[in-house]
Amino acid sequence: MPRIDNDIKLDFKDVLVRPKRSTLKSRSEVDLTRAFTFRNSGHSYNGIPIMAANMDTVGTFEIAKAMAKYRMFTCIHKHYSIEAWKEFARENAEIMENIAASTGTGEGDLKKLTDIIEAIPAIKYICVDVANGYSEHFVQFVRDVRKKFPKHTIMAGNVVTGEMVEELILSGADIIKVGIGPGSVCTTRKKTGVGYPQLSAVIECADAAHGLGGHIISDGGCTCPGDVAKAFGAGADFVMLGGMFAGHTESGGEIIEQNGKKFKMFYGMSSATAMKKHAGGVAEYRASEGKTVQIEYRGDVGVTIQDILGGVRSTCTYVGAAKLKELSRRTTFIRVTQQLNEVFAMSTKEH
Numbered sequence: 001m002p003r004i005d006n007d008i009k010l011d012f013k014d015v016l017v018r019p020k021r022s023t024l025k026s027r028s029e030v031d032l033t034r035a036f037t038f039r040n041s042g043h044s045y046n047g048i049p050i051m052a053a054n055m056d057t058v059g060t061f062e063i064a065k066a067m068a069k070y071r072m073f074t075c076i077h078k079h080y081s082i083e084a085w086k087e088f089a090r091e092n093a094e095i096m097e098n099i100a101a102s103t104g105t106g107e108g109d110l111k112k113l114t115d116i117i118e119a120i121p122a123i124k125y126i127c128v129d130v131a132n133g134y135s136e137h138f139v140q141f142v143r144d145v146r147k148k149f150p151k152h153t154i155m156a157g158n159v160v161t162g163e164m165v166e167e168l169i170l171s172g173a174d175i176i177k178v179g180i181g182p183g184s185v186c187t188t189r190k191k192t193g194v195g196y197p198q199l200s201a202v203i204e205c206a207d208a209a210h211g212l213g214g215h216i217i218s219d220g221g222c223t224c225p226g227d228v229a230k231a232f233g234a235g236a237d238f239v240m241l242g243g244m245f246a247g248h249t250e251s252g253g254e255i256i257e258q259n260g261k262k263f264k265m266f267y268g269m270s271s272a273t274a275m276k277k278h279a280g281g282v283a284e285y286r287a288s289e290g291k292t293v294q295i296e297y298r299g300d301v302g303v304t305i306q307d308i309l310g311g312v313r314s315t316c317t318y319v320g321a322a323k324l325k326e327l328s329r330r331t332t333f334i335r336v337t338q339q340l341n342e343v344f345a346m347s348t349k350e351h
Helices: 061-068 082-091 093-098 109-119 134-148 160-168 188-194 198-211 225-233 270-278 301-319
Strands: 015-019 034-037 044-048 051-052 071-076 100-103 124-127 153-159 176-179 215-217 239-242 255-258 261-267 292-296 333-335
Touching: 015 225, 015 301, 051 061, 051 134, 051 270, 061 071, 061 093, 061 301, 071 124, 082 093, 093 100, 100 109, 109 134, 124 134, 134 153, 134 160, 153 160, 153 215, 160 176, 198 215, 198 225, 225 239, 225 301, 261 333
Parallel strands: 051 071, 051 239, 071 100, 100 124, 124 153, 153 176, 176 215, 215 239
Antiparallel strands: 015 333, 034 044, 255 261, 261 292
């Protein structure tokens, strides 16, 4: 018999962060770096824990180079050839600590991942990524990857509930990707009716992971720097961004010109566009669960990175967190009916 969970579940748009007294004089005093030691790999991480998503328009080698300048992280998409990986590693040895190699769980995925890691021993992170992290096949695949790569740090997802976070950590994953349906080009909720409001998912999954010494990534749903700060405030160890890093010089895809304006394509990895590109089309037993959009060309990604980092630093000054590590302990969310005064939303651009 179906049941209804009456507990209120919230998204980023449903809350604001309440300010608190602060001794900080300037945003420049805020330290956004985090240091983690991962439960199953024993590997240590130090950097700014904001990630570019492993989508082929976002998780590119070019984005990785730009992100690494700020000690940020990139999950490289799974469609690069081994030859492309070798060339990238040869020319960018210094940033290999800031990237993960991605894999699906299909036939041949483990072999390709193994070939890449054997060719490039400097890769320390693996991102095992599927849309639905609830299948027994997926959990077994994570176990197989852990057995084959005992010293590598494994990210796995996506899930949105505490019990599945715990199962994946106990199966060998170190960092669990949290999010089903919140992404800007994801249509899973529309096509399937399945999902979970992202803020509540992060709060609940972080609690489950931290109880076992694991970590989580808030993956999807961020539309602005304030959402990134809310994800960290909710307990996320890392925040993964797709749409916010799309449409830049370093993003994947060609620049398209229309009526004197420049655009870049951005699409979900379960969209018809992605499946046509990488699998020859949408299989007859499934539906496309992603959309394809044109994003107005945004220039170099460095400007967007600085905007995001500046916003999160500012959040920290509003609640008196000298370090990003302190933000979740100093965050009180208040429920709201609106985020912004939209009176001039359509007629002005931010400068």
